[in-house]
Amino acid sequence: MIKQDLMILEEKSIFILREAKAKFENIAALWSMGKDSTTMLALARKAFLGKVPFPVIHIDNSIDFPETYKFRQDIAKKWKLDLIVADSEIKPDLVGAACCGKNKPETLKKVMDQYGFDALIVSIRRDEHGVRAKERYFSPRDRNFKWDYKDQPAELWGEYSSKMDTKGHLRVHPLLDWNEVDIWNYIKKEKVPVNPLYFSNNGYRYRSLGCTHCTIPLKSSAKTVDDIIKELEETKEEERSGRSMDKEREYVMQKLRSLGYM
Amino acid sequence: MEVKKISLLGHKDHGKSTLIGSMLMQTGAATKVRIEEAKRYSKKKGKDFEPAFILDSLVEEREQEMTYDTTRAQMKYKNHAFEFIDVPGHEELIKNMISGASYGDVALLMVSALPDEGIKDQTKRHVFLAKMLGIENLIVAVNKMDMVGYDKKRFTMIKENLSEFLKRINFNLDKVEFIPISAYKGENLTKKSNKIKWYAGKCLADVLCNETKEEPKDNKLRVLVQGMLEDKKNMYITGKIISGKLGVKDEIKAFPSGAVYEVDQIIVKNKKAKTAKSGENIAIKVEGKINEAKGSLMFPKSEKVIPVKEAKSLIFFVRKPGKDITANLYGNKVKCMIKIDKLVETASGREVKRGIAKPLEAAHSTIRLENPMIIEKYDKNRELGRFTLSDENGFFGIGIREG
Numbered sequence: 001m002i003k004q005d006l007m008i009l010e011e012k013s014i015f016i017l018r019e020a021k022a023k024f025e026n027i028a029a030l031w032s033m034g035k036d037s038t039t040m041l042a043l044a045r046k047a048f049l050g051k052v053p054f055p056v057i058h059i060d061n062s063i064d065f066p067e068t069y070k071f072r073q074d075i076a077k078k079w080k081l082d083l084i085v086a087d088s089e090i091k092p093d094l095v096g097a098a099c100c101g102k103n104k105p106e107t108l109k110k111v112m113d114q115y116g117f118d119a120l121i122v123s124i125r126r127d128e129h130g131v132r133a134k135e136r137y138f139s140p141r142d143r144n145f146k147w148d149y150k151d152q153p154a155e156l157w158g159e160y161s162s163k164m165d166t167k168g169h170l171r172v173h174p175l176l177d178w179n180e181v182d183i184w185n186y187i188k189k190e191k192v193p194v195n196p197l198y199f200s201n202n203g204y205r206y207r208s209l210g211c212t213h214c215t216i217p218l219k220s221s222a223k224t225v226d227d228i229i230k231e232l233e234e235t236k237e238e239e240r241s242g243r244s245m246d247k248e249r250e251y252v253m254q255k256l257r258s259l260g261y262m
Numbered sequence: 263m264e265v266k267k268i269s270l271l272g273h274k275d276h277g278k279s280t281l282i283g284s285m286l287m288q289t290g291a292a293t294k295v296r297i298e299e300a301k302r303y304s305k306k307k308g309k310d311f312e313p314a315f316i317l318d319s320l321v322e323e324r325e326q327e328m329t330y331d332t333t334r335a336q337m338k339y340k341n342h343a344f345e346f347i348d349v350p351g352h353e354e355l356i357k358n359m360i361s362g363a364s365y366g367d368v369a370l371l372m373v374s375a376l377p378d379e380g381i382k383d384q385t386k387r388h389v390f391l392a393k394m395l396g397i398e399n400l401i402v403a404v405n406k407m408d409m410v411g412y413d414k415k416r417f418t419m420i421k422e423n424l425s426e427f428l429k430r431i432n433f434n435l436d437k438v439e440f441i442p443i444s445a446y447k448g449e450n451l452t453k454k455s456n457k458i459k460w461y462a463g464k465c466l467a468d469v470l471c472n473e474t475k476e477e478p479k480d481n482k483l484r485v486l487v488q489g490m491l492e493d494k495k496n497m498y499i500t501g502k503i504i505s506g507k508l509g510v511k512d513e514i515k516a517f518p519s520g521a522v523y524e525v526d527q528i529i530v531k532n533k534k535a536k537t538a539k540s541g542e543n544i545a546i547k548v549e550g551k552i553n554e555a556k557g558s559l560m561f562p563k564s565e566k567v568i569p570v571k572e573a574k575s576l577i578f579f580v581r582k583p584g585k586d587i588t589a590n591l592y593g594n595k596v597k598c599m600i601k602i603d604k605l606v607e608t609a610s611g612r613e614v615k616r617g618i619a620k621p622l623e624a625a626h627s628t629i630r631l632e633n634p635m636i637i638e639k640y641d642k643n644r645e646l647g648r649f650t651l652s653d654e655n656g657f658f659g660i661g662i663r664e665g
Binding site: 002003004005008010011014015018019021022023045046047048049050126127129130131133134136149150152153154155156157158159179236237238254 | 263264265290293294295296317319320321322330331332333334335336337338343357358360361364365395488489491493498500502529531532541542543545556580590591592593645648649650652656657660
């Protein structure tokens with residue numbers, strides 16, 4: 001995995017965050033308390049004089065890990081976040097990808113409607129998945145959250161989509177250029193707080209964090225940020241290999257994303 | 263480490279995605295899961311292993327065996343890092359091609375060596391566009407050499423024919439490398455092929471190592487304003503330094519407000535700084551009342567920067583423009599009219615006399631803006647010398663200021 005120049009990545013992300021904040025009336029960010037969206041908040045604090053100037057949304061299906069809830073509480077307080085917890089009800093008949101594809105987007109739809117958000121910052125990265133690699137930095141979604149991946153807007157030279165149909169919204173992707181190892185290098189450099197579940201406990205750690213139902217820890221002895229960086233330099237495994245929904249079928253990610261999954 | 267961004271160019275089916283797939287395999291950058299998955303899918307389609315499936319991830323892309331939208335893939339080679347930008351080769355997807363290629367530092371053009379494929383209009387049009395997008399360095403990979411028996415004559419013919427076109431659109435031929443390869447068989451990619459003994463040059467990856475981004479360096483200060491920020495005590499102007507350097511106590515002027523400021527404080531990523539340089543995103547605290555809008559420009563007070571209402575520009579039309587035309591200049595949308603002076607056929611680089619602009623063609627034009635704007639010459643300052651064009655139906659073209 002390639003370690004990129006953190007300065008270049010940081011400048012680009014700050015530019016996108018400021019651009020989005022200036023452009024949209026009512027913007028919010030998704031915060032899963034994972035390493036990526038927490039890094040995004042650290043970048044926002046750099047872009048906006050130490051404050052996160054938009055609400056952060058946690059889609060809470062009540063089955064996240066206890067460590068995750070504790071982390072949410074600590075960081076929200078420390079960084080004075082305007083936190084919106086959106087309760088998502090787990091339906092017992094839906095499992096795996098069906099659960100991710102329905103429960104979370106539907107709850108998010110309700111929150112977006114309720115607050116009238118016109119843009120949403122989502123901390124996805126291109127190297128996570130082939131389908132995420134097709135994304136634009138600014139990407140329109142219609143009112144049903146549909147992603148029209150077959151006809152994406154042109155994006156170059158300061159031209160990007162700011163149009164959406166009524167009740168649709170813009171997804172903003174400030175971390176699109178970052179690799180997994182860049183996130184960890186940044187966490188190290190900037191001392192960004194991270195969820196303890198990422199570190200090895202009894203020989204296992206979580207590399208990608210979802211809810212308790214669908215996330216499986218991987219064999220790892222990485223106990224520190226440095227250990228994780230070293231591990232990532234050598235690995236040939238995919239980051240989301242511990243996320244069961246990604247494995248069910250080919251194209252499941254494409255389907256999930258086109259339906260509004262984050 | 264520095265990652266070199268290499269934009270693929272070329273006609274559909276000349277092997278852009280296949281090349282990237284093979285490079286990912288040979289450099290060890292493709293994950294096990296990805297390779298296994300591409301193998302399974304190749305088998306399902308009754309094909310031998312197709313490296314392009316490592317890259318093309320959408321259902322539609324695989325079923326129709328074409329790239330719909332741009333994507334990127336990184337790999338390490340020796341002590342270099344490459345990021346390949348894949349783009350669709352189909353004419354109707356040129357909007358996606360432009361979006362992808364605009365991020366390239368260098369361009370890699372794929373030309374099929376097959377007699378019935380060879381140099382197509384779209385091959386040349388992509389090169390024409392790359393030049394407009396600011397890419398000065400080009401590598402030409404003559405692909406599918408395995409299917410023409412690694413024939414030197416085919417290679418030389420393509421090289422000669424294409425060189426003529428490249429010269430016409432002002433590429434420095436001394437700097438354009440031609441390499442015979444087989445993307446599918448993996449020949450001459452990361453090591454010299456022993457099937458192409460007549461070729462004396464380096465393998466593709468080694469050639470890429472020597473390529474660098476070429477860009478005009480403008481030292482004059484330009485700050486693009488993004489908005490205003492406020493803390494408990496003060497107001498700040500936020501923005502990005504496009505070119506030049508800014509220091510505390512500098513006197514700067516803003517356009518269009520005309521306001522003059524003395525820089526009281528510069529903040530770079532939450533820390534006070536004495537100076538800031540090109541590429542940095544900053545917040546500036548100034549004395550007095552401030553109100554600068556997003557899209558404003560700031561420059562040294564001592565420099566006379568003249569906004570213009572008209573500019574000679576080269577324009578590329580993705581499609582025929584409608585009635586309500588808007589130019590987007592570094593984030594500012596300004597109504598404008600386009601007067602065509604001379605048409606340019608993008609597939610030949612020749613000027614033609616025909617009257618109206620056609621899709622996928624270009625024109626030396628005069629754009630007339632409703633409000634005066636600062637536009638630099640593209641060969642002096644890239645970011646402030648280019649614009650995108652849209653009408654009532656959205657994006658339809660790009661332009662660069664020539665004179």
